Amino acid sequence: MRVLVVDDEARTAALLRRGLSEEGYAVDLAADGPEAVWRAAEVLYDLIVLDVLLPGFDGFEVCRRLRAGGCWSPVLVLSARNAVSDRVRGLDAGADDYLAKPFSFDELFARLRALVRRGALERPTLVAVGDLRLDPASRRAWRGETELRLSPKEFALLELFLRHPGEVLTRTRILEHVWEFPCDGVSNVVDQYVAYLRRKIDPGGPASHLETVRGAGYRLLNPAPVNGS
Structure with missing residues (x-):
């Protein structure tokens, strides 16, 4: 099991290397952001242990660049x-876990074992279908190069569709995921918000990439590039 430890403090890096080596891991070290990105591009690591405060650029940027690459x-x-805001930034940048210093090696090893069991699954920070893109961390969305101005509910609705492309989503499922209440059989709030979202995705209309499936719900089709781009 090969691990990349990224920390610019020599004492901490040596401590981690010794502890991980004793646990049976093969350990490489990187002391700054650019070196971390370079090493991760050259070697397929089973795990990466990443500090935040690094020379070059910080750990959040390292994580973003790794995922983007x-x-x-x-x-x-x-x-x-x-701080909660730091943990949120790390997870939104694409990290899988966040452990505060000072730490217990027993807890560190347990967390690493859990990550190994999960494996290196693709977890992009951007959700995209065709030229529709959405960034959950920054709460921004685009169609091609045009940024979409969405309300919080419109954003949540688009994210749900983008995470389930080509899948028919019932009104009940949409209500439970976006509004967190079950369908009462008469509410037309889903239809209203799908109409709002359609107008923002396809302002030229009447063609829409949010397809109505009669008697079932709605489905996101793969949108063709806007303006032939």
């Missing part, structure tokens, strides 16, 4: 920055 090795962020 197609590196899906499990990443555990290990940092003295333990």
Whole structure:
């Protein structure tokens, strides 16, 4: 099992290397952001242990670049920055877990074992179908190069469709996921918001990539590029 430890503090890096080596891991070290990205591009690591405060660029940016470059090795962020906002930033950047310093090696090993069991599954930070793209972390969405101005419910509705392309989503399922209440049999809120979203995705109309499936619900089709791009 090969692990990349990214930490610019020599003492901490040596401590991690010794502890992980004693546990049976093969350990490589990187001391800054650019080196971490380069090493992860050259070697398929089973795990990456990543500090946040790094020279070059920080751990959040390392994680974003790894995911953008197609590196899906499990990443555990290990940092003295333990505010909720920092943990959220790390997870939104594509990390799989976040452990605060000071830490227990027993807990670190347990978390790493859990990540190994999960494996290097593809977990893109951007959700995309055709030229529709959505960034859950920044709460932004685009059609081609045009940013879509969406309300919170429109954003949640688009994210649901993008995560289930080509799948028929019933009104009940949409209500439960976007509005968190079950269908009462008469509410037309889903139809209204699908209509709002259609107008923003396809402002030129009347063609829409949110298809109505009569008697069933709605389905997102793969949108063709806008303006022939």
